[in-house]
Amino acid sequence: MIEVEELRKSYGELAAVDGVSFRVRAGEVFGLLGPNGAGKTTTIGCLSGLLAPDGGRLRILGHEVGRQGSAARERLGLVPQEIALYEELSARENLAYWGGVYGLRGPDLRRRIQEALELIGLEDRARDPVRTFSGGMKRRLNFACGILHRPAVLLLDEPAVGVDPQSRVRLLELVREQARSGVCVLYTTHYMEEAEALCDRLGVLDRGKLVAQGTLEELRAMLGERDLVRVNGSFHVEAARRALAGVEGLEILQADGTQIVAALAEGPRRLPSVLAALAAAGAEVRETRLTQPSLESLFIKLTGKELRE
Amino acid sequence: MRAVWLSAWKDLLRLRRDPGALALWVGIPLFVVVLMWVLFGRSGAAPRGRLLVADEDGSLVSRLAASVFGQGPLGEMLVVERTARAEGERRMRRGEASALLVIPKGFGRALLRGEPCRLTLIKNPAQRILPGIIEETLAMMVEGAFYLQAMWGEELRELAQGPPEGATTFPDATVAELSVRMNRIGAGLGGWLDPPRIRLKTEETGKAPAEPVNFAALFAPGMVMLALLFVAQGLGADFWSERESGTLRRTLAGPGPRWALLGGKLAAAGAVLSGVSLAGLAGVVWAAGIPPVRLLPAAAWSGAAGAVFFLLLALVQLYATSERAAHILGSLVVMPLALVGGGLFPLEVMPESLARIGRWTPNGWALIQLKAILGGAAEPQRLALYGAGLAVVGAAAFLLAARRLSRGFAA
Numbered sequence: 086m087i088e089v090e091e092l093r094k095s096y097g098e099l100a101a102v103d104g105v106s107f108r109v110r111a112g113e114v115f116g117l118l119g120p121n122g123a124g125k126t127t128t129i130g131c132l133s134g135l136l137a138p139d140g141g142r143l144r145i146l147g148h149e150v151g152r153q154g155s156a157a158r159e160r161l162g163l164v165p166q167e168i169a170l171y172e173e174l175s176a177r178e179n180l181a182y183w184g185g186v187y188g189l190r191g192p193d194l195r196r197r198i199q200e201a202l203e204l205i206g207l208e209d210r211a212r213d214p215v216r217t218f219s220g221g222m223k224r225r226l227n228f229a230c231g232i233l234h235r236p237a238v239l240l241l242d243e244p245a246v247g248v249d250p251q252s253r254v255r256l257l258e259l260v261r262e263q264a265r266s267g268v269c270v271l272y273t274t275h276y277m278e279e280a281e282a283l284c285d286r287l288g289v290l291d292r293g294k295l296v297a298q299g300t301l302e303e304l305r306a307m308l309g310e311r312d313l314v315r316v317n318g319s320f321h322v323e324a325a326r327r328a329l330a331g332v333e334g335l336e337i338l339q340a341d342g343t344q345i346v347a348a349l350a351e352g353p354r355r356l357p358s359v360l361a362a363l364a365a366a367g368a369e370v371r372e373t374r375l376t377q378p379s380l381e382s383l384f385i386k387l388t389g390k391e392l393r394e
Numbered sequence: 395m396r397a398v399w400l401s402a403w404k405d406l407l408r409l410r411r412d413p414g415a416l417a418l419w420v421g422i423p424l425f426v427v428v429l430m431w432v433l434f435g436r437s438g439a440a441p442r443g444r445l446l447v448a449d450e451d452g453s454l455v456s457r458l459a460a461s462v463f464g465q466g467p468l469g470e471m472l473v474v475e476r477t478a479r480a481e482g483e484r485r486m487r488r489g490e491a492s493a494l495l496v497i498p499k500g501f502g503r504a505l506l507r508g509e510p511c512r513l514t515l516i517k518n519p520a521q522r523i524l525p526g527i528i529e530e531t532l533a534m535m536v537e538g539a540f541y542l543q544a545m546w547g548e549e550l551r552e553l554a555q556g557p558p559e560g561a562t563t564f565p566d567a568t569v570a571e572l573s574v575r576m577n578r579i580g581a582g583l584g585g586w587l588d589p590p591r592i593r594l595k596t597e598e599t600g601k602a603p604a605e606p607v608n609f610a611a612l613f614a615p616g617m618v619m620l621a622l623l624f625v626a627q628g629l630g631a632d633f634w635s636e637r638e639s640g641t642l643r644r645t646l647a648g649p650g651p652r653w654a655l656l657g658g659k660l661a662a663a664g665a666v667l668s669g670v671s672l673a674g675l676a677g678v679v680w681a682a683g684i685p686p687v688r689l690l691p692a693a694a695w696s697g698a699a700g701a702v703f704f705l706l707l708a709l710v711q712l713y714a715t716s717e718r719a720a721h722i723l724g725s726l727v728v729m730p731l732a733l734v735g736g737g738l739f740p741l742e743v744m745p746e747s748l749a750r751i752g753r754w755t756p757n758g759w760a761l762i763q764l765k766a767i768l769g770g771a772a773e774p775q776r777l778a779l780y781g782a783g784l785a786v787v788g789a790a791a792f793l794l795a796a797r798r799l800s801r802g803f804a805a
Contacts, residue, residue, distance in 0.1 A: 133647040135805045159649040167640030171404065173411035178404075185400040186648040214411065230644070 086110055086269055087132065087238055092141035094127050101127040103293035104141075109271055109286075111237070114264045116284030117273040118380065124293040125273035126166060129242045132271070133163050145238050159187075162236030162268075166243045168223045169230070172216040176207050176226050179215060180233055187234035201229040204259065221252030228259055232268075239263055241272045245279060257283050277380045287380070291388040305378050311336070312352030313382035314359060316345045317372040328366035332358050338385045346385055349375075397650035401658020405632070406665060419628045420670060423621040426738065443492030443524035445472045448479035453502030460497065462535060463528065471524065486516050492524040493517045495532070506554035508543045523743050545583065549576050610681035612740050615768060618674035619761045620737030622667055622700035627728050629663045630707035633803070634717040642804045652800040656792065659708075660701060667700030668693065675768075684768050692767045695777070699760035702784050705791035706756065712798040736761045760784075 087109040094102040102124040109115040117125045130136035132143055134154045143150040148157035170179050180198040184190075189197060202208045205225040215223060228244055241260065245253045260283060264270050274280050280287055281301060288298040297304060311334065322340050329335055334350030345363075349355055352375045363370055376382070409416060447460045464474040472492070477485070482494040496514035504511035515532055517525035543550065549572050557564050564572075636642040645655050672693040679689045710727055714720035732738055734748055735757035741749045752758040763780055766772040 130643075130805050133643070135643055135646055137801075155649050155651075158647060161647065163644055163647040165640040165643055167638075167643075169640030169644040171408055171641060172639075173408045174404070178407065182400065182404045183644070186397070186645055186650060188649070190396075 086144075086146060087115075087271055088142070088144040089128070089132070090142040092128065092131060092143065093139045094124075094131055094136060095139055100293045102131070102138075105288075105290070105293070105295045106141075107288050107295065107298055109238075109269050111269045112264055112267045113285045114260065114270040114272055114283055116280040116287045117271065117290050118275065118277070118280045118287055118384070119273075119290035120275055122292075123275075123290040125275075125290055126242055127293075128290075129163075129165075129240050129271070129273060132240055133161065134158055160234075160237040162231040162234065162239040164228050164231035164239070164241045164244045166246060168220075168227050170215050170223060170227055173214060175212050175214055176202065176218075177211045179226060179230060183230040184233045189234055197233050197235075201233050205229045206255075219249075220247055221249050221255075224248045224252060224256060225259075228256060232259075232263060237268060239268050239270045241270065243273055243275070245274070245276070253279075277384070281380055289380075289384060289387055296387045297383070301380070304380065304383050307383060307386075309348070309350070309378070311348040311350045311378060311382075313338075313376045313379065313385075314347050314349045314352055314356065315374045315376075316347075316359070316363065316370055317343060318363075318368055318370040319343065320345060320363070320368045321366065324366040325363060325368055328362040328368075329359065332362055335359065336386075338382070348382060348386060397654030398657040398661060401645075401655050402661035402665070403658075405629075405659055405662035409662070409666065415628060416625065416666070419624040420621045422624060423617040423737070426617060426620075443472050443528075444490065445474050445528055446477045446482040446485060446491045446494040447474060448477055448482045448494065448496045450479065450499045451497050451501040455502030455505055456497045459501075459535060460495070463495075463531065468527070468531060471527065483516070486518065489518060491518060493528045495528070503554055505539055506550045508547050508551060519745075545579055546576050610678055611684065611765075611768065612742065614674070614678040614681065615764050616736040616738070616740055616761055618671060618678065618696060619699070619735070619757050619764065620732055621670055621674060622696060623703055623728055623732060623735075623737065623757055625667055625670055626663065626700055626703035627707050627724050629659070629666065629704055630711045631720065631724065632659070633708060633711045633799075634714075634720050637804060638717060646800070646804050653792075653796040656708075656796050656799055660705065660792065663704040664697065664701045667704065668697030671696040671700060678768065682768070685770070688768055688770065691772075692764055695767055695781075696760065696764050698781065698784055698788075699756075699764075702788040702791065703756065705788050705795060708795050709791055709798075712795055712803050731755050731757050734758065 087107075089108070090106050092102050092105045093100070105124070105128060107115065117128060119125055127136060131138045132145065132150060134150050134157065137151070145157040145161055150157045171182070174182070177198055180201055181194060184194045184197060199208075202211050205228065207222060207226060207229075210218065210222065215226065218226065224244065224247075228241075231241075232239065239260075244260075245256050248256060257279065260270060260272065264285075272280075272284060284301070286298065286300050287304060288295050289304070290296070297307060299307075314335075320340070320342055322342060325345060326337060326340060329337060329345070329347065332349075332355060334355060336348045337345065338348055339346040347359075349359065356373070356375055360370060360373065445463050447463075449456050449460055460474065460476070462468070463472050475491075477494075479494075479496055482491075482496070485491055486494045494514075494516040496516070498512060498514070501511050501513070503509075513532065513536075515529060517529065552568075552572060553564075633642070636645075642655075646652055672689075675689055675692050675696065678684065679686055679692075707724060707727065710723050711720045714723050734744075734752040735755040736744075736752055737757060741752050741758060741761070744752060753762060763772065763777065767777070
């Protein structure tokens, strides 16, 4: 189990993590969702003992990360954002090294290496140097190195960045398998689809603050049953705002000279009114997109910006 | 200890899979050695210099004076090349010779008449030993000319006046008279010169005389030390590559003690540096004819020194703010050390001001002890003291590096 209470970490004047609190239970996948620079990696760094927090309490399986660091790290698995592998070594040698770091040795280590290679589908490439692998194969091996010692707590820091769709699906399935076997998983990402597909609960992180957390349903409820309408074109922002104020059930989430994003109740029925109001305000509409409530719309509602920014 | 071994195993395996890196680190000094050997060292003779002689007099005497530098032991060290003064000065500006000797017009006549004249010697400031030898030889020649004048000045002056007017040669009677007079002076001095009135007795006390120095003994230990410096720098740079790839964070997030990673890297570096030392010094021992019994102590010393270089250069890497800064900083440290620490040019042939600095550099200091071990002049007690000093510096560097590794470097 992971317990984070009022975690704070600053780099000079910049508060990278500012009073973040959350808990992750065994068998649960908790997603930390946020754009680059939101504080996800800093949170992982503090949990893995690589960064000393400025304040707050961190516990892993009941062990204080600061004072009982070694005990806390013993059953912790880390899959960092980078492909943390030795490119000159083979897949088997990498697994042997990382298993050794967590105290595995002898027949037990050899058996687990074989199991891990089968799990990630790299048995036939076990002796090849990692530098000859594709990005997806490296990502899978990177994941296997983090779970070889069968950790009770798994920290995954954007493990699917830059992975082809096929490998991503396989990787997410591997994470789900870990959770099903009772592992407590903390998964950071800035991909909405990943978070929606994988996580049991989510925390939305923005500029070091956890602006919302809960299950997907709880978070969707925060947005209401409204759709997300996105209009691209050329707008006079103030005129457009005035014109859209008269549209029933509409809340502007974001507006600038080229794009307006709004939450809209009964979107399909009211979309013509939106376009009419914008036309009356002298706007030139080039593209319109209407989507159902999603994490993305929630993120825009909570932070006033898109996750890609 | 298992964590240390694991880390060392991993690093050695990586190095074995990427032998090009090690080849490059060792290759640069090796290339310099081969180059030096091809240029100077094949016969085992000392490096040869070039003396340019601008003989503006062109007399028999001036030709005799210039030929002194091409004879005997001097001839083995110097190539004497005649040139015009302007061309000689141009070549000296380009650093193409050890020295330029200008013999002015009228030199022969002035020497015979005992009149003052001036020889000009232009020395290459980038060289120390050969220009010094040339200058000393010239000073001896001037002194010789003084004694020649003192003994046979009158006769030489008569010779300098030339044959009587209208004749092309001296009359037989004049030649016979001059010969008899010069012979009498010589015979008169004979009683003083042979047997000599003063006998110099030389008695050496203290240490045994140093063994003859050849090319391999002079240059090659410095090259080995240079190779160790480059290898240590290359291995030290691995901290940044591990940081950038994320493997450092992952290792430090493990339950093992954090110093174990550094310990493993040190063990791997120690093994590599000892191997390089042993191989390099075996070559030195073979080429310089040094008793093989000195190989192991010399390799142990240079291996230990190399391990301390590794720790010191690791500190430079770990305290740099970025990989680029670490690279620049590492080069800024290593290149001057290579230049003044006796790696590229032996401390023995450096200008004293530079050599004094070089002796205080870590590699220069270690090199002096290494040469003492190879030359059989190392005192065991002193060496033990130096070894302890090396261990203290190494331990301090290890603690600082471990502290930096566990506090922020990996994050």
